[in-house]
Amino acid sequence: MGTRLAGKVAVITGGGGGIGSAAGRIFCAEGARVALVDQSEDAVMSAVHDIRQAIPGAEVHGFVADLGVEAEADRVIGEVVARLGAVDVLVNNVGIRRYEAVADAPWEAWDAIIRVNLLSFVSMTRAALPHLRKSGRGSIVNTSSTYAVYGRKGMGAYDATKAGVLALTRTLAFEEGAHGVRANAICPGFTRTPFHVKRLGAAAVEELVPPCVMKRWAEPAELAYPMLWLASDEASYVTGATFMIDGGLPA
Ligand SMILES: NC(=O)c1ccc[n+]([C@@H]2O[C@H](COP(=O)([O-])OP(=O)(O)OC[C@H]3O[C@@H](n4cnc5c(N)ncnc54)[C@H](O)[C@@H]3O)[C@@H](O)[C@H]2O)c1
Structure with missing residues (x-):
C-alpha cells in the first residue's frame, strides 16, 4: 500500500x-477512500468487488446515478459526504460516444451526449x-x-464535448x-477498455495498431x-493544464 492519496476522499x-x-483501484492502493459513481449498478458493483479483492482493506463504495440528470449530482455528492465525510478529489470521467457525421x-x-460528457462535469x-x-487541497x-x-471525421458531437471539457477545465483553474482547488484535464488516446473490446471484438482490437509513436493501445x-x-499533492503547482496521454499521437 502506498500513501500518495492518504487521508483523501476521491x-x-x-x-x-x-x-x-x-x-479507483490505483487510488485505493495509494490510500484514498473512493466513491465510484456510475449509471450501471452491475458495472459499479463489479468494480467495487474487484478492487476489494485486489486490495484487502480498500475503502471503496459504489453509487448509482444517471449523471445526465442535473439533480443527481447534488444527491450523489450528498450521499458520498454522508458516508465518507469529505470530497478532496473529483475525477469527472464519465463519457458516452456517438458514431455519426455531423450531417447525420x-x-x-x-x-444526450452534451448532458453526460459536458453538463455532468458542470453539475x-x-x-x-x-x-x-x-x-x-482540492483537485479536479x-x-x-x-x-x-x-481533427477527424465521424464523432463530431463527442469531440465537441471533449473540447468543451478543456475550456471548462481552464476556467475552473482560474x-x-x-x-x-486545482483543475486539470487528461486527453486519452486509444485505450483498451472493455467498451472498445465489446464494440470492435477482441481480435479487431488486437489487429488495430493505433497511429501513435508507441504503436499500441x-x-x-x-x-x-x-x-x-x-489528484495528489505532488502536483500542487499544476493547474489549468492539458495532458496528452496518447502514446504520441498523431504519429
Ligand atoms: N477508451 C478510450 O480509448 C478513450 C479515449 C479517449 C477518451 N476516453 C474517455 O475516457 C473516459 C472513460 O472511458 P472508458 O473507455 O473507460 O469508458 P467506459 O465506456 O468503459 O466507461 C464509461 C462508464 O460511464 C458510465 N455511464 C455512461 N453514461 C452514464 C450516465 N449517464 N451516468 C453515469 N454513468 C454513466 C457507463 O456505465 C460506463 O461504466 C470517457 O470520458 C471517455 O470518453 C476514452
Missing part, C-alpha cells in the same frame, strides 16, 4: 468503466466545490480526449485557484497513473 464518475475502475446526427444525439463540479474548497481531474485537440492503468499524480 469521487470518480464513470467508475464502473475501464479507465474509471482502474483509477439528430438533435437528440447532441442533447458534479458545482455540487462538489464547497467540499473541495473546504479540503484546502477531467477526462477529455486527444480528439478535443486533433476561478477556483484562490480557493485552493494504452492499458487503462496508464491513464489512471497520470490521474493519480494530478
